[in-house]
Amino acid sequence: MIEILLFATIKAGTPLLFATLGAILMERSGVINLGVEGLMLVGALTGFAAAHTTDSLFMGVITAFFAAMAAGAIHGFICVYLRGNQIVSGLSLTMFGIGITSLFGRSFVGLTISGFSKVEIPVLSKIPYIGQALFNQDVLVYFSILLVVAIHIFFYRTKTGLYLRSVGENPGAADTSGINVGLYRMSAVLVGSGLAGLGGAYLSLAYTPFWVENMTAGRGWIAVALVIFAQWNSTRAMAGAYLFGGINAVQLRMQAMGTSLSPHLLMMLPYLFTIAVLVIATLRLEKGSTPEPEALGTPYDREDRK
Amino acid sequence: MKKLLLLAVLASFLILPGCSKKKEEETKAPEAAPAATAAPAGKEIRAAFVYVGPVGDGGWTFAHDLGRQMMAKLPYVKDVTFIESVPEGAESTRIITSLAQKGYNLIFTTSFGYMDPTIEVASKFPDVVFMHCSGYKTAENVGTYFGRIYQPRYLSGMVAGKMTKTNVIGYVAAFPIPEVIRGINAFTLGVRSVNPKAVVKVVWTQTWFDPGKERDAAESLLDVKADVITMHQDTPAPLQAAEKRGAFAIGYNSDMSSQIPGAWLTAPVWNWGTLYEEIAKEVHEGTWKSGKIWYGLEHNLVDLAPMSKLVPADVQELVNAKKAELASGKDEIFTGPIKDNTGKVVVEAGKSLTDDEKLSMNFLVEGVQGTIPK
Numbered sequence: 200m201i202e203i204l205l206f207a208t209i210k211a212g213t214p215l216l217f218a219t220l221g222a223i224l225m226e227r228s229g230v231i232n233l234g235v236e237g238l239m240l241v242g243a244l245t246g247f248a249a250a251h252t253t254d255s256l257f258m259g260v261i262t263a264f265f266a267a268m269a270a271g272a273i274h275g276f277i278c279v280y281l282r283g284n285q286i287v288s289g290l291s292l293t294m295f296g297i298g299i300t301s302l303f304g305r306s307f308v309g310l311t312i313s314g315f316s317k318v319e320i321p322v323l324s325k326i327p328y329i330g331q332a333l334f335n336q337d338v339l340v341y342f343s344i345l346l347v348v349a350i351h352i353f354f355y356r357t358k359t360g361l362y363l364r365s366v367g368e369n370p371g372a373a374d375t376s377g378i379n380v381g382l383y384r385m386s387a388v389l390v391g392s393g394l395a396g397l398g399g400a401y402l403s404l405a406y407t408p409f410w411v412e413n414m415t416a417g418r419g420w421i422a423v424a425l426v427i428f429a430q431w432n433s434t435r436a437m438a439g440a441y442l443f444g445g446i447n448a449v450q451l452r453m454q455a456m457g458t459s460l461s462p463h464l465l466m467m468l469p470y471l472f473t474i475a476v477l478v479i480a481t482l483r484l485e486k487g488s489t490p491e492p493e494a495l496g497t498p499y500d501r502e503d504r505k
Numbered sequence: 506m507k508k509l510l511l512l513a514v515l516a517s518f519l520i521l522p523g524c525s526k527k528k529e530e531e532t533k534a535p536e537a538a539p540a541a542t543a544a545p546a547g548k549e550i551r552a553a554f555v556y557v558g559p560v561g562d563g564g565w566t567f568a569h570d571l572g573r574q575m576m577a578k579l580p581y582v583k584d585v586t587f588i589e590s591v592p593e594g595a596e597s598t599r600i601i602t603s604l605a606q607k608g609y610n611l612i613f614t615t616s617f618g619y620m621d622p623t624i625e626v627a628s629k630f631p632d633v634v635f636m637h638c639s640g641y642k643t644a645e646n647v648g649t650y651f652g653r654i655y656q657p658r659y660l661s662g663m664v665a666g667k668m669t670k671t672n673v674i675g676y677v678a679a680f681p682i683p684e685v686i687r688g689i690n691a692f693t694l695g696v697r698s699v700n701p702k703a704v705v706k707v708v709w710t711q712t713w714f715d716p717g718k719e720r721d722a723a724e725s726l727l728d729v730k731a732d733v734i735t736m737h738q739d740t741p742a743p744l745q746a747a748e749k750r751g752a753f754a755i756g757y758n759s760d761m762s763s764q765i766p767g768a769w770l771t772a773p774v775w776n777w778g779t780l781y782e783e784i785a786k787e788v789h790e791g792t793w794k795s796g797k798i799w800y801g802l803e804h805n806l807v808d809l810a811p812m813s814k815l816v817p818a819d820v821q822e823l824v825n826a827k828k829a830e831l832a833s834g835k836d837e838i839f840t841g842p843i844k845d846n847t848g849k850v851v852v853e854a855g856k857s858l859t860d861d862e863k864l865s866m867n868f869l870v871e872g873v874q875g876t877i878p879k
Binding site: 203207211214301304305308309310311402406407408409411412413414416417418447448451452454455456457461462463466 | 729
């Protein structure tokens with residue numbers, strides 16, 4: 200039973216994980232993106248469309264990444280180079296994503312593809328209790344876990360990662376020391392958007408291999424909240440994504456097994472945790488340290504440098 | 506510069522999420538007219554439909570649109586338009602008003618949430634006939650209509666009861682409202698009529714539309730040995746999960762057999778066309794009166810989709826015989842003795858639930874494993 204629950208938890212958490220990692224990457228550079236939901240939809244549709252027409256799931260993943268990247272480029276251009284309002288731009292990106300995928304997705308409704316299947320990793324998958332859940336998943340799940348590690352190393356062990364974080368903390372100082380703030384921010388938005396697109400593609404290529412309008416059903420917004428839950432940290436993002444996915448898996452299975460605990464109560468838990476994390480983070484803030492990028496949401500203009 | 510940009514983005518807000526409007530004028534060739542001259546020259550119909558989802562949803566709205574297309578073929582129907590993806594609430598009031606202002610004289614609003622807007626707009630346009638689907642409020646010029654989808658649900662339950670080997674059937678339920686509860690009960694009564702040992706396990710997703718979660722719910726039912734899965738939502742996700750695990754699938758709303766070839770058994774489906782033709786005819790002849798329509802198999806408003814090859818011939822025969830009985834008007838699905846799943850008798854022997862009792866159903870029958878979330 201534990202194995203089944205863990206397996207379902209990881210599957211349900213993976214689309215959230217991709218999207219949250221993408222959002223963290225963007226926010227670390229100082230650009231907030233409320234368009235994650237829209238980007239996920241773009242990824243879900245283009246990924247499905249490409250996989251269906253070319254008959255290759257790999258092509259689907261690649262297309263989803265680049266299509267979401269292209270959609271994210273609009274946001275990047277507005278926020279980084281035109282110094283527009285990031286909240287407004289992000290919200291309209293979500294609206295844009297919903298609209299354009301409904302429009303072009305119509306002809307793909309009702310079609311099916313086979314979707315990613317499980318790949319068992321020898322030896323490791325034989326570990327009792329966790330083996331089957333962790334090491335008998337599809338390739339995208341493995342990729343998302345590798346990504347968590349990669350982003351962690353990138354942030355804290357590479358010079359580029361350090362520069363990126365400094366751009367998000369104090370773009371003025373970064374600029375003075377010769378870092379190209381615009382380039383760093385734009386690249387972060389592009390790659391981050393691509394990752395959000397992968398989150399969507401996971402839904403349409405592995406989780407429920409078909410396309411329907413609005414199939415992300417609000418997961419993009421949960422990802423935006425998870426960034427705060429994770430305190431802009433990729434490993435905590437993994438914990439958060441699996442927590443949100445896990446609660447859902449648990450409450451459905453508890454119903455199926457016939458327990459009388461209210462599903463509403465369980466569904467509330469992740470949000471209670473989010474509030475708790477916010478409270479703890481704010482208390483820490485009073486002591487003078489906060490993981491939130493200092494320049495988050497503020498456009499950088501060399502002329503206004505303080 | 507910034508202000509300009511902000512303005513531009515705000516403007517795009519106004520344009521983008523707006524519901525897409527489509528017009529489909531079905532003008533009749535004059536040659537078709539002589540056929541209709543036998544009938545007294547009545548009112549020319551200009552009809553409009555307000556949809557909650559996109560026509561391409563493959564489910565609820567798709568089924569309504571098939572009905573609209575049937576109605577459009579009537580000789581006295583001058584044009585039939587529709588507006589899709591209209592959010593329930595204030596936006597729908599504006600849309601319904603604009604349709605009435607444009608001179609449409611028969612307006613169908615096809616979602617529960619349009620009930621109050623429909624009543625409100627109707628009071629300002631007494632000459633326009635409004636038909637609201639699935640609500641309970643009527644007015645001089647507002648009628649309601651809905652179908653006894655529980656009848657084909659009962660039939661699909663019989664199929665499930667015959668096909669299950671583990672005697673566990675999984676039901677992915679939407680929200681705990683009477684419509685959904687009635688479906689679960691009719692289905693279970695159908696199951697138990699052919700297989701008294703089988704149980705129906707229910708999981709509530711509290712969604713109408715979230716493929717990921719609905720799939721998860723189906724998985725959780727498959728994990729507790731369910732080998733037939735059915736659902737109330739619009740997406741095929743629970744059925745795909747069933748197919749992948751080698752279980753059977755029973756759909757809802759429309760025939761998805763091509764999407765789930767390896768597991769598809771059948772589905773309760775809607776046929777709105779005949780009802781829409783009937784209403785248009787009444788309005789045309791001036792005989793239309795406000796009322797509450799709740800038709801079943803006898804009017805062919807609801808039906809059971811063709812059973813797939815996976816269903817053995819003798820089961821098909823049995824189900825078709827029951828269908829013929831229901832279609833002849835003999836509907837004893839909710840006739841006692843019926844116990845709820847705590848053992849209490851809810852319908853005594855020889856008694857039947859009235860339509861009002863059916864519409865406000867709030868118990869789960871014996872054989873359902875699950876509770877109504879409070």
